[in-house]
Amino acid sequence: MDRTASRLDGLLLVSTIVAIPAALWAAFLHAPTEQTMGAVQRIFYFHVPAAVMAYLSVAVLLGSSIVYLSKRDLAWDDLSRAATEVCLLFCTLVLITGPIWAKPAWGTWWTWEARLISTLVLEILLIAALMVRRYADNRDLGARLAAVLAITIAADVYVVHKAVEWWRGMHPEVFKAGQGNSLEPKMLTALYVCMAAMTVLCILLIRLRYRTARIETRTEALRLKQLD
Amino acid sequence: MKRVGFVRAAWLVARKDLQLEWRTFDVLSSSVVFSVVVLLVFQFAIGGGAARQIASEALVPGVLWLAIGFSSVVGIARSMDAERRGDTLGGLFRAPIDRGAIYVGKLLANAIKLALLEVILVPLAIVLFNADLGGAWIELIFVLALCSFGLCALGTLFGAIVSRVGRGEALLSTLLLPAATPLLLAGVTATGALFRGDTLASVGRWLGLAAGFGLLFFFVALATFEFVLEE
Numbered sequence: 001m002d003r004t005a006s007r008l009d010g011l012l013l014v015s016t017i018v019a020i021p022a023a024l025w026a027a028f029l030h031a032p033t034e035q036t037m038g039a040v041q042r043i044f045y046f047h048v049p050a051a052v053m054a055y056l057s058v059a060v061l062l063g064s065s066i067v068y069l070s071k072r073d074l075a076w077d078d079l080s081r082a083a084t085e086v087c088l089l090f091c092t093l094v095l096i097t098g099p100i101w102a103k104p105a106w107g108t109w110w111t112w113e114a115r116l117i118s119t120l121v122l123e124i125l126l127i128a129a130l131m132v133r134r135y136a137d138n139r140d141l142g143a144r145l146a147a148v149l150a151i152t153i154a155a156d157v158y159v160v161h162k163a164v165e166w167w168r169g170m171h172p173e174v175f176k177a178g179q180g181n182s183l184e185p186k187m188l189t190a191l192y193v194c195m196a197a198m199t200v201l202c203i204l205l206i207r208l209r210y211r212t213a214r215i216e217t218r219t220e221a222l223r224l225k226q227l228d
Numbered sequence: 229m230k231r232v233g234f235v236r237a238a239w240l241v242a243r244k245d246l247q248l249e250w251r252t253f254d255v256l257s258s259s260v261v262f263s264v265v266v267l268l269v270f271q272f273a274i275g276g277g278a279a280r281q282i283a284s285e286a287l288v289p290g291v292l293w294l295a296i297g298f299s300s301v302v303g304i305a306r307s308m309d310a311e312r313r314g315d316t317l318g319g320l321f322r323a324p325i326d327r328g329a330i331y332v333g334k335l336l337a338n339a340i341k342l343a344l345l346e347v348i349l350v351p352l353a354i355v356l357f358n359a360d361l362g363g364a365w366i367e368l369i370f371v372l373a374l375c376s377f378g379l380c381a382l383g384t385l386f387g388a389i390v391s392r393v394g395r396g397e398a399l400l401s402t403l404l405l406p407a408a409t410p411l412l413l414a415g416v417t418a419t420g421a422l423f424r425g426d427t428l429a430s431v432g433r434w435l436g437l438a439a440g441f442g443l444l445f446f447f448v449a450l451a452t453f454e455f456v457l458e459e
Contacts, residue, residue, distance in 0.1 A: 069452070069455055117409065120406075121406045121407070121409055124402065124406045125403065125406060125407060127402075128399065128402045128403045131399060131402070132389060132390075132393055132399070132403075135393035135394065135395055135399075136392070136393050137393075137394075141392060141393075142393075144455045144456070144458060145389050145392060145393065145455075145456060147455065148385070148389065148452040148455050148456055149389065149403075151448060151452060152382070152385065152386075152407070152445065152448055152449075152452075153407070155444060155445070155448060156407045156445075159410050159437075159440075159441055159444070160407075160409050160410055162410070162437070163409065163410035163413050163414070163437055164409070164413070166413075166433065166434070166437070167413050167417070
């Protein structure tokens with residue numbers, strides 16, 4: 001591990017330690033209580049950034065999988081392993097926080113909506129990809145199959161999203177995440193702070209998981225060398 | 229050695245699979261029986277009391293596509309299992325042909341087997357649930373062909389992945405059914421429109437989605453299949 005990399009990790013760690021309490025402050029104290037939905041609306045400050053991080057990790061996963069297939073360097077596979085697990089974590093957060101918010105806001109835990117279904121499909125496919133990796137006889141096979149799956153999953157989640165949007169063609173747009181400008185300024189600041197906190201947390205988690213995955217790969221290589 | 233062209237290689241792989249099927253009826257026997265059981269179970273579960281109030285044209289598309297989805301999982305898993313038992317995928321990989329041709333051949337064989345299954349399944353579903361298609365047979369065949377192609381395009385790739393790690397139906401259904409959500413939605417919507425007596429034009433963009441889905445994963449699989457087979 002070279003020095004700039006470990007310095008970067010230190011910086012990431014410090015900024016995460018600072019950012020998480022700041023995010024809690026922004027979401028619970030700084031942002032005003034929403035008039036119609038009340039306190040439950042505050043889950044929005046964690047739900048939306050978690051969803052963005054899940055899709056960010058998918059982008060990392062897709063990129064590292066393509067590079068792995070062309071270069072065959074296990075370091076890239078370690079990165080996709082890290083991205084898969086971190087993505088699964090954020091997806092789970094989204095799927096837990098979403099219904100908690102939806103029950104009081106929409107009156108139902110779950111509904112047919114494009115983002116809901118595509119996140120759930122993403123979660124299931126990521127679990128399946130981890131299973132494939134686990135079942136493979138050797139590391140190279142698992143890495144190759146997981147990379148092929150990752151490319152398919154990334155393409156698929158996009159199509160699923162489009163398809164469900166069409167399926168519910170008449171459905172009113174209940175909740176539009178991208179419309180930040182309609183938010184109250186203080187709410188917008190809270191969202192930005194939480195987004196920044198979640199981003200550093202996401203990068204830190206991927207970095208840490210990547211480093212442990214690197215160590216695992218090296219240990220495995222040493223063990224195989226000893227066996228020969 | 230003379231190098232075999234892409235189309236010929238694909239055809240040879242497909243013919244090998246179909247010949248094997250003709251001699252053993254391994255895939256069709258298991259998936260036909262399975263899909264008939266699925267239809268019957270649906271008939272018991274929802275076709276009896278409560279569903280008397282539900283119009284059959286609202287019920288049949290969903291039941292039909294569930295049965296097709298489940299039986300395609302069983303069929304593809306069986307056909308890949310045969311390759312795994314004989315360790316013949318490795319042999320195919322070492323053959324001096326394009327790896328994409330192996331995919332296309334397997335896809336063709338899987339698609340033909342699924343089509344044969346649907347020949348039995350669709351009339352049975354119509355009879356069991358007492359639905360009225362109103363003569364739109366050609367349109368129904370078109371919808372079935374379009375969505376089944378996508379299902380096989382993705383299923384053949386996933387089937388090969390699952391067989392490489394030595395797993396069967398459980399893992400394949402975990403992968404294929406959620407991933408094929410768009411196809412199932414398209415299939416159910418388009419079939420539903422036909423049973424209601426609407427034209428295909430009213431569900432045009434769903435047919436476009438199914439075709440696009442099939443083509444997208446056909447090319448993704450064509451490009452990545454060799455990584456799956458690689459030793």
